[in-house]
Amino acid sequence: MKRFIWVLLISISLGVGNAFAINWTNNAGDGLWRTAGNWDAGIPGPIDTAKINKVPGPTIDSNTAAVCRFLAVGDGAPGGLTMTGGTLNVSSDWSWTFIAYSPSDVGTFTMSGGTVTTSSFFYVGFQGTGTLTMNGGTMNIGGVFGIGYGEDFGTTGKGTVNLNGGTINVASTNPTNLNINTNGFSRLDITGGILILAGDRTSLISGYKTNGCLTGYGLPDNVIYDYNSTTPGKTTVWAVTEPPKIAGTWTTLPLEAYGIDGNSIIGDAGYPALYNITTDSLTAVGNLPVADRVALQGIDGDRIVGSYGDMFWMRGFLHETAGWTPLDFPVPSNTFANGIDGNNIVGSYGTNNMLGYASSQHGFIYNLNNQSWTALDKPGANITRLNDIDGSTIIGFTDSNAVLYNMNTQSWTIIDMPGMYLTDLHGISGDNIVGSYWVSEASNPHGFVYNITAQRWITLDMPGAVWTCMWGIDGDNIVGCYEDGSGRHGFLFKFSPADLNKDNKVNMLDYAILASQWQQAPTVPSADIAPSGGDGIVDFRDLGVMADEWLDGA
Numbered sequence: 001m002k003r004f005i006w007v008l009l010i011s012i013s014l015g016v017g018n019a020f021a022i023n024w025t026n027n028a029g030d031g032l033w034r035t036a037g038n039w040d041a042g043i044p045g046p047i048d049t050a051k052i053n054k055v056p057g058p059t060i061d062s063n064t065a066a067v068c069r070f071l072a073v074g075d076g077a078p079g080g081l082t083m084t085g086g087t088l089n090v091s092s093d094w095s096w097t098f099i100a101y102s103p104s105d106v107g108t109f110t111m112s113g114g115t116v117t118t119s120s121f122f123y124v125g126f127q128g129t130g131t132l133t134m135n136g137g138t139m140n141i142g143g144v145f146g147i148g149y150g151e152d153f154g155t156t157g158k159g160t161v162n163l164n165g166g167t168i169n170v171a172s173t174n175p176t177n178l179n180i181n182t183n184g185f186s187r188l189d190i191t192g193g194i195l196i197l198a199g200d201r202t203s204l205i206s207g208y209k210t211n212g213c214l215t216g217y218g219l220p221d222n223v224i225y226d227y228n229s230t231t232p233g234k235t236t237v238w239a240v241t242e243p244p245k246i247a248g249t250w251t252t253l254p255l256e257a258y259g260i261d262g263n264s265i266i267g268d269a270g271y272p273a274l275y276n277i278t279t280d281s282l283t284a285v286g287n288l289p290v291a292d293r294v295a296l297q298g299i300d301g302d303r304i305v306g307s308y309g310d311m312f313w314m315r316g317f318l319h320e321t322a323g324w325t326p327l328d329f330p331v332p333s334n335t336f337a338n339g340i341d342g343n344n345i346v347g348s349y350g351t352n353n354m355l356g357y358a359s360s361q362h363g364f365i366y367n368l369n370n371q372s373w374t375a376l377d378k379p380g381a382n383i384t385r386l387n388d389i390d391g392s393t394i395i396g397f398t399d400s401n402a403v404l405y406n407m408n409t410q411s412w413t414i415i416d417m418p419g420m421y422l423t424d425l426h427g428i429s430g431d432n433i434v435g436s437y438w439v440s441e442a443s444n445p446h447g448f449v450y451n452i453t454a455q456r457w458i459t460l461d462m463p464g465a466v467w468t469c470m471w472g473i474d475g476d477n478i479v480g481c482y483e484d485g486s487g488r489h490g491f492l493f494k495f496s497p498a499d500l501n502k503d504n505k506v507n508m509l510d511y512a513i514l515a516s517q518w519q520q521a522p523t524v525p526s527a528d529i530a531p532s533g534g535d536g537i538v539d540f541r542d543l544g545v546m547a548d549e550w551l552d553g554a
Contacts (some may be wrong), residue, residue: 074107125159146185
């Protein structure tokens with residue numbers, strides 16, 4: 001790369017092929033690119049270098065079809081370029097666009113309309129101090145979109161891009177097709193515009209957010225992005241005025257909560273315990289194995305699964321009203337029963353080495369109907385741990401990736417929160433998965449909700465908590481643990497009743513459901529959300545609850 005850049009610099013200095021440097025003078029005085037008298041050798045053509053070293057520089061308006069092979073705005077003196085419409089085509093088999101070329105240069109490009117097309121690199125602040133302010137229009141960049149070049153010339157390049165409107169499309173398949181110099185002086189701030197990058201660049205975007213050089217309305221957390229959802233095969237980046245959130249209510253519980261089904265929550269209150277949401281009552285779970293280490297992990301109706309330890313192994317168990325049944329995988333191993341749905345139990349088993357440490361870990365499905373064990377490992381993985389099941393969907397962890405397994409298609413899908421050090425999926429209900437993620441190896445965990453259909457990640461942390469872990473979900477309710485200044489606690493988070501389609505946001509889709517039931521008895525999903533528990537008809541009380549949460553940005 002360095003050699004290529006130096007060849008480029010020499011080529012531009014000496015001229016490439018028949019390329020000719022044409023300088024902006026504004027001698028005609030009208031400030032328009034399309035006026036021949038404003039250039040020292042006529043309007044630049046498709047093989048020429050257009051050099052703009054005056055402020056203000058030319059304006060490309062709706063009557064202009066500007067072309068050149070190389071474009072330098074600020075190359076030996078301050079330069080400026082304004083575009084209100086028309087087209088600018090900087091394209092050939094080899095072409096470049098620089099805003100602020102040399103270390104001492106200053107260049108600005110302000111765009112409010114029109115279309116820019118480049119076949120190669122576009123740098124804002126190549127070695128100097130460059131600014132692109134885009135309020136509208138479309139920019140199609142064929143090569144890398146650079147903001148403050150710093151790869152081969154130290155930290156001299158300082159670029160600022162204010163994407164206030166319009167769309168920037170970057171077609172390059174380079175893994176760093178958005179190249180922001182992380183020198184502390186370069187920045188991309190998005191407000192009303194959209195950035196679209198070829199390929200999956202979610203890790204790249206996450207890294208720039210963490211560094212602070214990619215912001216939305218001045219804050220990294222306001223930047224939103226997805227891959228293959230908004231734009232097929234591409235990463236789409238935009239911004240909101242505040243981070244996305246889920247409307248709901250938090251309640252601290254008298255136990256550390258690890259699973260939920262209906263009104264029943266299981267967990268640890270200093271002893272294995274069951275909490276009833278309706279009666280606000282906490283009771284000990286009896287008829288359990290007599291052991292020092294008993295952990296309740298999953299619940300479905302009156303069935304609870306978990307693990308306990310004896311002097312040799314960790315063993316799984318199934319607890320029902322009549323008592324408990326041991327669940328040991330049919331080879332000498334540690335067995336962990338983690339989740340249950342209907343007649344299927346999922347978990348993991350692992351053998352120990354001579355020092356007593358687990359040398360391998362494998363997933364399993366246990367069917368209660370035929371009392372059969374099925375080992376289930378992700379192909380090629382050294383570790384497979386299955387954490388929960390809902391219908392035909394199993395979630396878990398393999399090696400360093402969170403995974404989803406579809407029992408119908410027998411397929412595995414990696415589901416990691418983009419750019420995070422580690423993601424762990426703990427609970428699933430329908431389209432929603434809950435779990436925890438870590439920004440770095442040394443960081444505290446954060447809770448999240450992931451919607452499978454929308455491919456949307458939303459951080460969900462207990463307000464004021466040092467860390468938050470999401471452990472279980474059932475319908476509108478999430479349970480888990482958090483730690484604050486007073487210690488470690490369990491919690492219950494209840495989704496907003498106005499999120500009728502359960503996609504983690506309140507919007508027009510929910511309103512459409514409500515409108516279809518207006519002045520009628522509710523159907524499924526029910527829009528009868530007010531008063532609490534409903535009153536048998538969908539009316540202005542229900543609309544009022546939805547409007548409040550919609551306006552609140554839920």
